[in-house]
Amino acid sequence: MAQQVRPDEISRILRESLEQFETEIDVYDAGSVLQVGDGIARVHGLQNVMAAELLEFPGDVLGMALNLEEDNVGAVLFGDSAHVKEGDPVKRANRIVEVPVGEALLGRVVNPLGRPLDGKGPIETDTFLPVERKAPGIIDRQPVREPMQTGLKIVDGTTPVGRGQRELIIGDRQIGKTAICVDAIINQKESGVRCVYVAIGQKGSTVAKLVKALEDNGAMEYTTVISATASEPAPILWLAPYSGCAIAEYFRDNGMDSLIIYDDLTKHAWAYREMSLNLRRPAGREAYPGDVFYLHSRLLERAAKMSDEKGAGSMTALPIIETQEEDVTTYIPTNVWSITDGQIIMEPGLFYGGVRPAVNVGLSVSRLMGNAQTDAMKQVSGPLRAELARFREIQSFAQFGSDQLDASTQEQLRRGEQLTELLKQDQFAPLPHWQQLLSIFAGRQGLCDGIPTDEIRAFETAMHAHFEEHEAELVERIETGEKLSDEELDQITAAIENFKKGFQAAAA
Amino acid sequence: MKHTRAARAYAKALLHAAKQEQSAPRLRQPFETLQRTIESSEPLRSFLANPMIAPSAKQEALRRLLDDEAPPIASAFLTLLVERRRERELEAVLKETLRQLDEAEGVERAEVVSAAPLTERQQAALSDALTKAVGRRTILNIEQDPSLIAGFTARVGDTVYDGSLRTQLERIRKTLSQPSSA
Numbered sequence: 001m002a003q004q005v006r007p008d009e010i011s012r013i014l015r016e017s018l019e020q021f022e023t024e025i026d027v028y029d030a031g032s033v034l035q036v037g038d039g040i041a042r043v044h045g046l047q048n049v050m051a052a053e054l055l056e057f058p059g060d061v062l063g064m065a066l067n068l069e070e071d072n073v074g075a076v077l078f079g080d081s082a083h084v085k086e087g088d089p090v091k092r093a094n095r096i097v098e099v100p101v102g103e104a105l106l107g108r109v110v111n112p113l114g115r116p117l118d119g120k121g122p123i124e125t126d127t128f129l130p131v132e133r134k135a136p137g138i139i140d141r142q143p144v145r146e147p148m149q150t151g152l153k154i155v156d157g158t159t160p161v162g163r164g165q166r167e168l169i170i171g172d173r174q175i176g177k178t179a180i181c182v183d184a185i186i187n188q189k190e191s192g193v194r195c196v197y198v199a200i201g202q203k204g205s206t207v208a209k210l211v212k213a214l215e216d217n218g219a220m221e222y223t224t225v226i227s228a229t230a231s232e233p234a235p236i237l238w239l240a241p242y243s244g245c246a247i248a249e250y251f252r253d254n255g256m257d258s259l260i261i262y263d264d265l266t267k268h269a270w271a272y273r274e275m276s277l278n279l280r281r282p283a284g285r286e287a288y289p290g291d292v293f294y295l296h297s298r299l300l301e302r303a304a305k306m307s308d309e310k311g312a313g314s315m316t317a318l319p320i321i322e323t324q325e326e327d328v329t330t331y332i333p334t335n336v337w338s339i340t341d342g343q344i345i346m347e348p349g350l351f352y353g354g355v356r357p358a359v360n361v362g363l364s365v366s367r368l369m370g371n372a373q374t375d376a377m378k379q380v381s382g383p384l385r386a387e388l389a390r391f392r393e394i395q396s397f398a399q400f401g402s403d404q405l406d407a408s409t410q411e412q413l414r415r416g417e418q419l420t421e422l423l424k425q426d427q428f429a430p431l432p433h434w435q436q437l438l439s440i441f442a443g444r445q446g447l448c449d450g451i452p453t454d455e456i457r458a459f460e461t462a463m464h465a466h467f468e469e470h471e472a473e474l475v476e477r478i479e480t481g482e483k484l485s486d487e488e489l490d491q492i493t494a495a496i497e498n499f500k501k502g503f504q505a506a507a508a
Numbered sequence: 509m510k511h512t513r514a515a516r517a518y519a520k521a522l523l524h525a526a527k528q529e530q531s532a533p534r535l536r537q538p539f540e541t542l543q544r545t546i547e548s549s550e551p552l553r554s555f556l557a558n559p560m561i562a563p564s565a566k567q568e569a570l571r572r573l574l575d576d577e578a579p580p581i582a583s584a585f586l587t588l589l590v591e592r593r594r595e596r597e598l599e600a601v602l603k604e605t606l607r608q609l610d611e612a613e614g615v616e617r618a619e620v621v622s623a624a625p626l627t628e629r630q631q632a633a634l635s636d637a638l639t640k641a642v643g644r645r646t647i648l649n650i651e652q653d654p655s656l657i658a659g660f661t662a663r664v665g666d667t668v669y670d671g672s673l674r675t676q677l678e679r680i681r682k683t684l685s686q687p688s689s690a
Contacts, residue, residue, distance in 0.1 A: 013684065026670035026679075030663070045666045060682075071512045089668075 029092040033057070034072060036084045038278040039233040043073045043090045052132055054093035059083030062113065063090070064097055064235065067279055074279045076235035078113060098128040099243040101250035106194060109211055109225045112240040117227055118211075129246040131239060135301035142307045144341075147372050148259060148316045151187030151430020152180060154357055154423045157440050158385040159344050159364045162372030163193075163257050163314035164305025168336055170321045170328060171346025175358050177320050179427050180344070181261040182210065184318065186219045187430035188259060193316075194251045195223040196260040198244035201237050201267030204229045217428055234278075237271035245302050248315050252304065255311030260303070264320035265296060269332045286331045293335050300339050342366035355420060356427075362389035374433065374481030380441045384419070387444070391416025419443045421456040434478040435464045438492070447496045450504065459503055466499045515600035519608050522585050531579035536609055538578035543602045545573060556595045566590045570598075616646045621653045622660035623672065638662060641669070 031045025041063060043055070055063040055075050061083050067074030077084065099114035104125040109118040112131075116123055144162035161167045161184075169177050185195045197214075199207045207227045214220045224247055228240035241262045251258035262268070269292055276289035284290050296319075303317035319340065321333050326347070328337070337343055342365045351358035370378045391412060398405060398413055405413070422443040425431070431439075439460050442448055451459050467475055474492060478484070484492075526532040546552055556566060570586040589595060610617060618638050620626075626634070631648060638646040642664050656672040663669075 010684075014680070026668070026675055028668055028670065029666045030668045031666060047666050091668075 028094075031073065031090045033084060033086055033088045033090060036077075036081055036086060039077050039081050039235055039275070040278045041075045041077055041081070041084060041090070043075055044071070046073050046090065046092060049073055049092055050096065052096050054095055054097050056091040056093050057084045058088050062093075064239075067281070076238075076275055076279070077233065078235055078239070079233070081233070096130045096132070097239070098130045099246050100125045100127065101129045101247050102127045105224045105247055106222055107220050107224075109207075109227055111232075112226055112228050112236050112243040114243065127250065129250060131242040131246050133246065133249065133302065135298065136304045136306065136310070140307055140310050141304050142312075144305045144314075144368050144371055146314075147374055147377070148184075148193065148257075148314075149187055149191065149430075149433060150180065150184040151432070151436075152183055152357055152425055153431065153436045153439055154359045154361070154425070155180065155184075155344065156373070156377065156433075156436055157381040157423070158361050158388065159342060159359070159366040160369065160372040160377070161316060161318070161342075161366065162305075162368045163316055164303060165342070165366070165368055165372060166300050166303045166317040166319065166340040167366060168319055168321060168340040168343040169346070170323060170333060170337070170343055171358070172323055172326055172348050175346050175348050175351040176356060176427075177322070177346055178210070178263055180346075180357055181263065181318055181320065182213060183428065183430045184259065185214065185223055185261070186217045186428060188222065189218060191257075193222075193257040193259050194248070195219070196226065196244045196248040196258065197223060198226045198228075198241050198260065198262050200228055200240050200262065200264060201230050201271060202263065204231070213428065234271040234274040237268065238275055241265070241268055241299055245299060245315075249302060252306060252313040252315035253311070255306075255313045257314045257316075259316045259318070262299075262317065262319040264322050265336055266322045266332055269295065288331060292332070296332075296336050297339050300336075341368055354424075356424060360392075361385055362392055375483040376478060376481050377433070377437055377440075379483055380437055380444070384440060384444060387412075388416065388419060388423075391419070415443075415446065417453055418446075418448050418456060421453055422448065422460060424457065431464075432479070433481065434467075434475050437478055438463065438467060438496070441489075441492060442496050445493060447493065447500065451500070455507070459500075462503060463496065463499055466502075467495070471495050512600060512604070514594060515597055515604040518585075518589065518594065518597075518601045519604040522581070522605060523608055523612065526579070526581050529579075529581065531581055532609065532612070534577070534579050535582055536606065538574050538582055539602050539606055541575060542570075542573055543599070543606070546599055546602075556598060563590045563593070563595075566595055570595075614644050616642050616644045616664050618646050618648050619663040620648050620650045620660055621656065621662075621672075622650065623652070623654055623656040623658050625652060626650060626660070634660070634662065638664060638669070 029046060029048060031043045033041050034044045035042040041057070046065070049065045049068065051065060051068055053065045055065055057063055057077065061077055061079035063075040063077045065073050065075050100123050102125040104123050108116060108120065108123060110116055110123070114123065144164045146163045147156070148161045148163045148165070149156055150161060155161065159167070169180060171177050185197065188195055197210070207225070207229060211220065211225055214223055226240050226244040228237045244260055244262070248258040248260040269288060272292060272295055273288050277283060277287065281289045300317055300319060303315045305314045306312055319336055321336050323333055345360045345363045346358045347360045348358070350360065366372060373381070394409060394413055395416065422439050442463065448456055448459065474495060477488060523532055526535055555561060555569070567587045567590045570590065571583050574583055574586070589598060589601065620634065631650070635646055635648050646664065656674050658673040659671040661668060661670045661672050
């Protein structure tokens with residue numbers, strides 16, 4: 001559309017179209033609208049319509065047949081229901097709802113129907129996938145075995161995510177859930193993992209800010225953003241994760257790795273509840289319909305590590321759930337919790353206490369643990385989670401005064417503070433594997449002893465720079481991810497000790 | 509709409525009974541007449557819908573409305589319908605009965621809307637073409653609507669055969685307004 005449209009071209013297209021249409025008679029199945037409202041239409045006729053089939057309403061409004069009843073069809077509208085009136089004809093589109101997929105989607109912002117929202121022109125791809133697809137079966141899968149590095153020390157060290165895993169991120173609003181995911185996307189620059197970010201029911205400005213952040217960090221090139229903002233009707237919000245999933249699945253099924261983020265599934269469940277109640281489906285607990293578990297389980301089951309015969313591609317899912325007042329025992333959080341392979345729990349207390357990312361290490365779990373880490377990381381960070389959890393426990397009663405504590409407890413407290421400090425990380429600054437490993441190693445081996453707590457982060461940054469410059473061989477060795485021998489560990493220890501002397505001398 | 513289920517059951521029962529005494533085809537004529545009468549008379553509709561009027565009066569009125577050719581089962585059926593207080597669904601029942609009769613006889617009804625009046629030859633040709641397309645004998649029900657501009661649409665069951673200029677212009681509009689990648 002960018003180039004000038006010439007009048008003769010228009011008349012040529014018109015002529016061609018006219019010639020083509022002259023002999024053609026449209027044959028289609030049609031019904032008529034009985035009732036419309038709340039983004040829902042009841043349609044009479046359409047006896048042979050398929051479940052989840054696309055319907056065409058007048059005024060270019062699309063819909064999807066959901067309730068197939070004896071004498072009418074309940075459909076949701078993916079557009080403005082103000083354009084649809086009673087008695088309007090409804091056409092069957094003879095296809096299931098599908099979205100464009102493929103490399104052409106990378107770098108784009110689209111709506112859940114695959115239409116571009118970024119003003120960068122049409123999406124040029126011939127490949128489409130249905131939005132609702134069955135998850136791969138058991139034979140087509142294999143266990144998760146490679147790490148999906150998020151670039152965050154606390155995640156990769158204590159609750160690692162593997163390629164093909166589903167790890168829930170849960171916590172109250174505004175404490176960095178999205179930040180973790182954005183960092184994980186930014187960290188895929190070198191890894192070749194394609195990313196899909198699905199924004200469900202968020203503010204338009206928030207999505208715009210996120211796209212901007214991704215662009216600024218050069219992450220948009222390998223990322224697709226599906227945006228269904230809060231102003232969209234509920235059916236669009238409901239569709240969003242499934243379309244995003246189809247886009248990510250294309251990569252999974254073609255031997256590539258993909259990462260998808262659903263931000264967030266709480267709003268998704270709300271949208272589905274609204275839709276279901278309007279469709280007059282019976283309400284259950286918290287007024288959610290009976291199949292709200294299936295709503296999320298079928299979505300998250302589509303994340304998988306494919307078998308070698310199927311190209312060994314993978315799709316990792318990071319669903320986000322927002323809680324109210326840290327209550328994780330409500331319906332939707334417990335549902336998604338039980339579907340995923342682990343959870344990262346974020347706490348406002350930590351966040352406001354300056355521990356960012358505000359991950360509660362004690363409660364966060366990755367059920368794959370070692371399988372989602374490199375051997376070297378496994379070796380170095382093994383007991384880190386337990387140590388930190390114990391520290392948080394001691395810390396809570398040490399608040400009443402630490403004078404009477406025995407020496408070993410005091411030592412644990414000190415080490416815990418150091419580790420906590422070392423695991424803090426700024427936003428948009430994911431660290432490569434070797435830097436994470438060095439920091440965790442230094443913290444656990446007590447190599448930071450003697451450095452004041454408030455200087456630890458400066459020490460860490462300087463240490464990374466020092467290694468990059470002077471210890472290239474060791475860095476390369478760590479980056480292979482293979483298990484480190486005792487000599488190699490000694491080498492690293494010596495190098496850090498050596499650097500520490502210089503650092504302390506410079507500070508003094 | 510909400511009455512269709514009851515209508516279906518009544519129609520099915522009537523046809524079943526009529527078939528046994530071989531009078532099913534003879535129901536068509538009186539029922540079509542009755543359907544037209546009700547459709548065209550608002551007072552009759554409110555008369556039937558009014559719960560204050562005694563069922564016996566309604567039964568008597570309906571019996572008189574049936575023409576003399578009607579098989580006895582027709583008037584018995586109407587009496588029963590009123591007795592069961594389903595007279596308000598009479599229209600739906602009649603429609604459903606006629607539809608089931610069509611189905612049993614292998615006849616399809618096509619709702620044809622044309623922009624201009626169709627000549628007899630055109631009607632015959634259209635009927636033949638639709639019969640071939642549907643695979644059953646098709647009877648046309650023709651209406652006119654100048655807003656189609658030219659051509660016609662024919663609707664058999666849920667399937668619409670759309671040869672109207674209006675739809676084609678709409679499609680051209682859509683094709684042209686879509687950014688083509690060519």
